[in-house]
Structures are given as C-alpha cells and as structure tokens.
Amino acid sequence: MKLFIDTCNWKLILILKDQEKVIDSLIMHDTKKVSDIALSTITMLLSKNNLKIKDIKEFYLTNGPGSYTGVRVGLTIVKTLKTLNNQIKVYLINSLAFQASNDKAISILDARGNKYYIGVYEKQNALIKETVVNLEELEEIKNTYKSFIIKQDNESLDYIETFNLLENKFTLVNEIEKILPLYIKNFI
Template sequence: MALFLHIDTAVDYASVCISDNEKIIAYAENAATTAHASWIGNAIRELFTSNQLSMNRLDAVAVSNGPGSYTGLRIGLATAKGLCFALNKPLICLSTLEIMANAVKEAPEDLICPAIDARRMEIYTAVYKKDLTILRPPEALVVYEHSFEDLLANHRVLFTGNAVKKLQATITHSNAVFSNIRYSAADMPYLTIKHYSENQFADLSYAEPFYLKAVHFNKN
C-alpha cells in the first residue's frame, strides 16, 4: 500500500483526494474560487479524520503545479510544501495540463489538447499523444479560427479544459472535438505513482509554481 495526498487548486474548482496507489479512498472539492485558501486546510484534515488515517502514513504529497491561476497555484504549492516539511515527506509537482489530458486519455481521438482559460482570447495549452507523450510543450497563445489548423488537417483532436467554450466558439474544423469533462485531483494518482516510482521529486526549498507567463505583482 502506498498512500498519497493529491492537491489541486490550479483552476476554478479546488479538490483534494487521498489514494491507495490509484484507488481513491477519499475526495473533497470546493467550487468557490475565492475561498480555496480558507477551505483547503480544513478539507485535508477532515478527509484524514473521517477516514481514520494518519498523515504520517503518507508516502508523498502531489500538487497540480500549473499553469493556472497565479493565486490558486501559490495556495496549492504552499499547502503541499508545508505538509511535506512538517511530515518529512517527498513532494511531487505535476503539470496541470498533463492531469487534464490524463482525465480524457481513454477517448478515441488521436491527440489531446488541454486548454486553460487565461482571460480574453488567451489560453494556456499543450498537445499530447494518447500515451501522454508531449507533442507540443506548454505555451500561452491567443486563439483564433485557424489555431491548431496544422494538427487538425490530419488528426482528430480532443480539446478539454475550462477554455473549451472559448475554443468551441472559435475553431470550426470538422476534426475538432470538444470535451466537457472536468478534471480534478481524482485524475492525479496515475501520474503521481509514475513520478513516485521514478523518484521524480521536487526540491522542497526551491520548488515554485509553473506560471508559464511572467508574474507582475502590483507594488502599490
């Protein structure tokens, strides 16, 4: 038995789950985007308490580390790092885009394109093959009617994520397929186990959110 805690506060919904390898033992989510910081600590404690589990039994803590909401990413990583420091457990940082792709990898389309809404017509995105091999690395781009046209010319592409409505209203190619499936922390265990078995752990002292774009803080 390998026990993992999975944390995701990267996009709209926040969610946490505990898994025994890939088997989900407990799950909780929060839809109030502005309340992730006040919700997550209590939610994690409640999951362990209600399932009579000790946090000391954890083998690792995994976090969805971006791209995504700047504030959400800081909340998730700070929570994960705090637990890892306190419990002396390893930290696993996962790509939010890869988690989103993993949630729909059983779909029949050739390629998977997770997309995170970055406001206006911009998205954070990447393109994956069915086995989650990355075809195009994460990037920020502005969507227009000919976006992904080179891929759509020869492949059925499944678009997923919270930017789907934006894409659906813009991309009309017949090979474009749109998924309304919402990913969550429950889609993280497969990737967590892969990282854990390969000892792909983040440095607790230096791990930072993967913002993808430069962060500009207001100094006023």
C-alpha cells in the same frame, strides 16, 4: 497513504488513496477563496477517514498553470509539510498535462483576458510546450492538430480516473527548492 491535491483552476480537488485503492475524494467547484478553505478541508477529509496529516507519505500535486493564488495554495501546503518532514515524497504534474490524460489532446485552460494556456500532448509527450496564446493562435493550433481531442477547462474530467491513470507519470521532486509553480508568462 497518498493525497492528490489540485488547487490550480478554481476548484479544490482532493483524492485520498491507500496503495491502489481510492479511499475518499472531494471536489469543490468555484473555490475563488481556495486559500481560505484548503487546509481546513484537507484536515476534514483526513479526519473523516480517521487519519492525520502525518499518515500521508506521498503528495501528488498539479503545479499550474492556473489561477495565480490557486497554483500557490497546494504547493505552499505541501512545501511546508516537506520542510517539517523531509521524508514525505512530493510528485508534480502540470495542469495541462493532467487534463490531457493519456490522450492525443489539445489541453486548454482559460488564462483570462481572451488568452489561453495550452499544451498539445500525445500520450503525455508534449508536442507543444505549455504556453499562453490568444484566440487566433489557438484556432491555428486546433487547425494544425485536427485529429486531436480538445480538452478545455477540465470539463467532464474524471479526476479520480485520471489520477489513477497518470499516477506514475507525476515527477518525484526530492528537493524543497524544486517544488515550484508553473507560471506561464507571455506578453501578448
């Protein structure tokens, strides 16, 4: 059994999958208190499907960038579970790459304060590594990559379709110490 968790960007997204079939999913918007509800919501989703946390053998997570607390929530839950059972598998992908999907895309997430997390991808290959830019720099990037789709703040993102498409693009992380958040710091 597999569980996808995204807590990075003011949403709680859970996708439960058995082999190649999505069993259930849950998308909660505007979860500024994701740390208060994530574990109980995961438990509820599993219980609804007659499962326990021990039935999940593979965890797929976004590891940021995003809200500082949100990025840590999903990672902390899974890191704790891996500490208790080192046999579980943990796979990571960054939020910008996930949003870009397999498209030729400029992936943008609001970093607050008139700053933006961005990555430019072509079929999951990063042409511009994930960074933080101001509005002027963002416009320059858009002008440079005019033929690319703009994907911003997960608007219209079909999480299930994207997870199914990118599942094999997540990176397996075997060591607990390497289950790390992607924090992008830039002093602009």
